[in-house]
Amino acid sequence: MDGFSDLRFFSLLIREGSLAAAAQQMGVTPPAVSRRLSLLERRLGVRLLQRTTRRIHLTPEGEAYLLDGARILADLEALERSISGTRATARGPLSIACTLGFGRQRLAPALSAFARAYPEVQVQLQLTDRPVNLVEQGFDAVVRFGALPDSALTARLLLPNRRVLCAAPSYLNAHGEPRQPADLQAHRCIVIRESDETYGSWRLSRRTRQGLSEHNIKVNGVMSTNDGAAALAWALDGHGILQRSLWDVAAPLAAGALREVLPQWQLPAADIYLVHATRSEMSARIRALTGFLGDWFAQRPEPDMAPA
Numbered sequence: 001m002d003g004f005s006d007l008r009f010f011s012l013l014i015r016e017g018s019l020a021a022a023a024q025q026m027g028v029t030p031p032a033v034s035r036r037l038s039l040l041e042r043r044l045g046v047r048l049l050q051r052t053t054r055r056i057h058l059t060p061e062g063e064a065y066l067l068d069g070a071r072i073l074a075d076l077e078a079l080e081r082s083i084s085g086t087r088a089t090a091r092g093p094l095s096i097a098c099t100l101g102f103g104r105q106r107l108a109p110a111l112s113a114f115a116r117a118y119p120e121v122q123v124q125l126q127l128t129d130r131p132v133n134l135v136e137q138g139f140d141a142v143v144r145f146g147a148l149p150d151s152a153l154t155a156r157l158l159l160p161n162r163r164v165l166c167a168a169p170s171y172l173n174a175h176g177e178p179r180q181p182a183d184l185q186a187h188r189c190i191v192i193r194e195s196d197e198t199y200g201s202w203r204l205s206r207r208t209r210q211g212l213s214e215h216n217i218k219v220n221g222v223m224s225t226n227d228g229a230a231a232l233a234w235a236l237d238g239h240g241i242l243q244r245s246l247w248d249v250a251a252p253l254a255a256g257a258l259r260e261v262l263p264q265w266q267l268p269a270a271d272i273y274l275v276h277a278t279r280s281e282m283s284a285r286i287r288a289l290t291g292f293l294g295d296w297f298a299q300r301p302e303p304d305m306a307p308a
Helices: 003-016 019-026 030-044 060-084 100-117 169-175 181-186 228-236 246-255 278-282 284-298
Strands: 049-051 056-058 092-099 121-128 141-145 153-159 163-167 188-192 201-208 211-218 220-225 241-245 259-261 272-277
Touching: 003 019, 003 030, 003 056, 003 060, 019 030, 056 060, 060 272, 092 100, 092 284, 100 121, 100 141, 100 228, 100 246, 100 284, 153 284, 163 169, 163 246, 169 259, 181 201, 181 211, 188 228, 220 228, 228 241, 228 246, 241 246, 272 284
Parallel strands: 092 121, 092 141, 188 220, 188 241
Antiparallel strands: 049 056, 141 272, 153 272, 163 241, 163 259, 201 211
């Protein structure tokens, strides 16, 4: 096999996540995939993967081969496009990871429209409550919340993501309404277990004439979950105060099913980005996805929570 073919094979193997899945995608047997991987590692003289019966893990050499290989394949595609003088058509598999709530409510409808606009792209969406390593898990793109920590990746802002505190009127009528951040410690709070945040700690800030006032409150999380939909249902049922993204609670706030709590205080934003390998913007699929989702969410900005 030539080097470009090996790079494409290895990229597909990582994207599929197992030898068996890659074999199914390629239309061959798992032993055939294993043999090809062994031949590739023997040719390079390094081990690219640590393999178990259930999972594969990139070695440092494998991560470098995957990342640099993606750049080489993107350069090759760009070269062929410039030589042929034609615009590359977006086609082939495109794997995307996203969180459960945003993936179901906002991303899935956008990808439905994307699939109609680009029928030759096979969209593969994985929703998860676990943190995703784009390189290690072989995704083409990840929709993530918050600033990008890895400079080897490229991020495109899809939506600003403002968070609010809210509770059902029944809860606030029964337990009173907090007036200051410290009052939250006396309240029942619903906590979402998210990988990128300190569990049960809510940070609030407000700018005054004297400067920035900040409070980090350890709340009483009597009910907790890793699922935003479950947490929202509990808040609507009057179980306590919830911290949630505005896109998720705008409708019940506007309808009066929830009321904002401490509206004069701000919570840390967690803006929503589409993230991909830095040079993969040269891929026709990634270019198409980035442009489409950018336009889609620009036309559907953060909702206004004012009552209708």
